Amino acid sequence: MNYQRSSQLFHEAQQFIPGGVNSPVRAFKAVGGNPIYVKQAQGAYLYDEDGNKYIDYINSWGPMILGHAYPSVINVIVEKAKLGTSFGTPTEMETEIAKLAISMVPNIDKIRFVSSGTEACMSAIRLARGYTKKEKIIKFSGCYHGHSDSFLIAAGSGASTFGVPNSPGVTQGTAKDTLLANYNDIDNVKQLFLENKGEIAAIIIEPVAGNMGCVPPKDNFLQELKTICIQNEALLIFDEVMTGFRLARGGAQELYNVDADIVCFGKVIGGGLPVGAFAARNEIMNYLSPIGPVYQAGTLSGNPLAMAAGYATLKQLNDNPNIFESINNKTAYLHKGIDRVLQKSGIDFTINRVGSMISVHFDKAPVVDFNTAKNGDNDTFKKFFHGLLQEGIYIAPSAYETWFITEALTYQDLDYTISAIEKVSKTL
Numbered sequence: 001m002n003y004q005r006s007s008q009l010f011h012e013a014q015q016f017i018p019g020g021v022n023s024p025v026r027a028f029k030a031v032g033g034n035p036i037y038v039k040q041a042q043g044a045y046l047y048d049e050d051g052n053k054y055i056d057y058i059n060s061w062g063p064m065i066l067g068h069a070y071p072s073v074i075n076v077i078v079e080k081a082k083l084g085t086s087f088g089t090p091t092e093m094e095t096e097i098a099k100l101a102i103s104m105v106p107n108i109d110k111i112r113f114v115s116s117g118t119e120a121c122m123s124a125i126r127l128a129r130g131y132t133k134k135e136k137i138i139k140f141s142g143c144y145h146g147h148s149d150s151f152l153i154a155a156g157s158g159a160s161t162f163g164v165p166n167s168p169g170v171t172q173g174t175a176k177d178t179l180l181a182n183y184n185d186i187d188n189v190k191q192l193f194l195e196n197k198g199e200i201a202a203i204i205i206e207p208v209a210g211n212m213g214c215v216p217p218k219d220n221f222l223q224e225l226k227t228i229c230i231q232n233e234a235l236l237i238f239d240e241v242m243t244g245f246r247l248a249r250g251g252a253q254e255l256y257n258v259d260a261d262i263v264c265f266g267k268v269i270g271g272g273l274p275v276g277a278f279a280a281r282n283e284i285m286n287y288l289s290p291i292g293p294v295y296q297a298g299t300l301s302g303n304p305l306a307m308a309a310g311y312a313t314l315k316q317l318n319d320n321p322n323i324f325e326s327i328n329n330k331t332a333y334l335h336k337g338i339d340r341v342l343q344k345s346g347i348d349f350t351i352n353r354v355g356s357m358i359s360v361h362f363d364k365a366p367v368v369d370f371n372t373a374k375n376g377d378n379d380t381f382k383k384f385f386h387g388l389l390q391e392g393i394y395i396a397p398s399a400y401e402t403w404f405i406t407e408a409l410t411y412q413d414l415d416y417t418i419s420a421i422e423k424v425s426k427t428l
């Protein structure tokens, strides 16, 4: 494949944008080489500036569950744009998408829209602290909740009590209020509650982790977290930015039958435009400004184009719930196919999957938390990534990311992918 124009564009971008990118993982630093510059996307495919075509397994990191440039989504964006793109006043569509989202997701009465998943998680934590009048939070190593200060805390050892900031600029003061636990380790969580009695406002978790590859919660893990929260008058926050409107109509709460106290959304809820949201029952949401004391705001929150794109996407999912089964089946088919060809190749691997989230790890041992996720062989992953890119298959340029399956993928695409993986596996 020829990447000449992408290379030129990246070279130029680096002079004007730090690292050439507006979000670090796009830079291919983990796998080496230069990023591809995408010119257009349609359905399951990306087309880059050099005219190469790829089957897309990232799908904008999750939002494009229906496929790229989905007609009902594009049409409504175009129609709405003609009416003006931002008013700074309430619009009817905000209530429409709120009603629809609340009807799809269990256990929420009200929802507030923001412009990113980062904002959703950041605001959810403030709300939890305001509501409980406590300051500390528990997060799990390897979970990502956006780039706000409280969440950029390094994975310490399992027993580490106080977080260590892993980005300069995050103060010790902020870091000390974020307690780290190991994913799937309930004793670790219990220990933190014992050591910080009466001080923990909330546990925030990706109910299916997707930012260390895909790591499913162990049986009853989420239920046990809920029980611990009830016992300690803390709130359980599900960060469903990835899982919401993907794993089921009602997301992970529905799939695992666990009620969270606050739920965060992003990605799919915006249908490819910048949208995040957080939601809870009335007693919690009524703590928000302007009716409650916890402040939160946004100039472009509830933006008319973004709301319309989100609404069209959710409506399609709501009216055709068979889509969830369909993408799950496609992902299961891919899972089986990859498993078969990698078995034959003799390399060590583990595949994790929940619904339409899947990841391939180059290590034999089960991947159940951040430590086991980090054991994967990164050199093998790099070769795997570049091998697939050459075959016209675009997966995330990092071993710590989940692949997102879109409804636009055909079984023919999946068969092609499996045979490409077979071919690439012989070079690993």
Ligand SMILES: *Cc1c(COP(=O)(O)O)cnc(C)c1O
Residues within 6 Å of the ligand: 115, 116, 117, 118, 119, 121, 144, 145, 146, 147, 206, 210, 211, 239, 240, 241, 242, 266, 267, 276
């Ligand atoms: C992507 C993601 C975020 C951050 O969302 P942005 O829109 O990138 O700010 C937060 N939580 C999870 C689980 C995510 O996957």
